[in-house]
Amino acid sequence: MEFDPKSLTYNEAGLMPAIAQDSESGEVLMMAWMNAEAVAKTLETKRVTYWSRSRQSFWIKGETSGHTQELVDFRYDCDQDCILVLIKQVGAACHTNRRTCFYTAVRDGQTVELMKPMDE
Template identity: 70%
Template sequence: MGFDPLTLKYDVNGLIPAIAQDEDSGEVLMMAWMNANAVLRTLQSGRVTYWSRSRQAFWVKGETSGHVQELVDFRVDCDRDCLLLRVRQTGPACHTNRRSCFYTALRDGGEVEILTPETG
């Protein structure tokens, strides 16, 4: 029995949130959106493909930057309205050149950047 991405619960725009998590460290790297076709492309290619809301186009992670996400494990949450993608990340995941997009922490009532951009 094959997986049918249409059994997932998408929002009114046909999108579902997808959280990318590093397979080795367990670190949460980023959240982006997928539609049913992005889910299919990801499962078929093993390269994570998102849907860019700003460009209204498919976005294969790392296609231009080289910071690819190789799919290791694809998980669906209990409500079928959110995805967890366990990935093997090459280079930084965030467009700010940080390992994770979650680099701002609240500490003592203020915001603190806890990750610096990678160089080189």
């Protein structure tokens, strides 16, 4: 059965969360938003494309930073309202130049920074 990006369940803004996970390590790297067109572009080009809510435009991960995401596998959940992209990440996934956006933890009631920015 051929996949249609419009068959997924988007929110009232036409978006759905997309979680990027390293295809080899399983590490969760980031979360961003996709609309049906971003889904289509990602599947067509194999370069992960998101929708920027602040800029109201598409952004291909790594287009300006060089920290690219190559699509390995595209999945969605049972409710068809959340995307999981398994990727090959080159460089940092986070705009703070860290490997992952999930670098802060709460442990024993304290905020703990788990990693420093990557060296350029």
